[in-house]
Amino acid sequence: MQVEAYLTFAGNCEEALKFYERCLDGRIVALFRYEGSPMDNEQLPPDWKSRVMHATFDAGGTRFMASDGMPGQPAPHYAGFAMSVNIPRDKTLAKQAFNALAEGGQVAVPFEKAFWGAHFGMLTDKFGVPWMVNSED
Template sequence: MEAYLFFNGNCEEALEFYKRCLGGEITTLMRYEGTPMDNGQLPPGWKQKVMHSTFESEGARFMASDGMPGQPAPSYGGFAMSVFVPGDAANARKAFEALSEGGKVTMPFEPPFWGGHFGMLTDRFGIPWMVSSEH
């Protein structure tokens, strides 16, 4: 099972942000241009929006796209993206701090009672995240 995130026209910006925060790469990126949906009905500037993408890094893999033109902006609740950063807590803290830039920390990145390190945040795109490490 993999998460699929929808964005309101800023998917590529979000993917570049996640690439910077988590390392990894955008392994698939398809645009609306040249697809059957590119039939004169797309709004101006929408041809270069992301129709489908896949992002992969150590500890994270998900798919994402810009929602269909004219659809309501996505809202996220009742779930969180969870990323486990192997190794020491310093790498996980670095990812946590990067993801929280421009967002809101809801639980600081600290050692929880069950061990390791853990923190929660909502990033600047409105996506909730849980970041953890084993040490």
């Protein structure tokens, strides 16, 4: 069994995934649009055809999934969870990932040495997704 996060965006999923590719040295491994899907019918607004119906993102063998929400759904509001990135034994790489994710976002806890010995920081990225970045070194 694997438990994987699924992020929903308000029309900017592809932009967010390209941002995460750069920040996390990852890649989009699958991306399906509404156009050509079973959802592509007369009820689908024309501006939704190019939006992401489903995508899979991989960074270092760990993946999460994402999409643009369905037409008419409210914009997502992320609360009560955070995406967690652990980069063991490389605080420099972890700090780079933290700083990249923080671009245009809001830092809640700066990335620095934590009382438990690891380097750790928390932020909300420019898409509203909360992140925790950790490096045990």
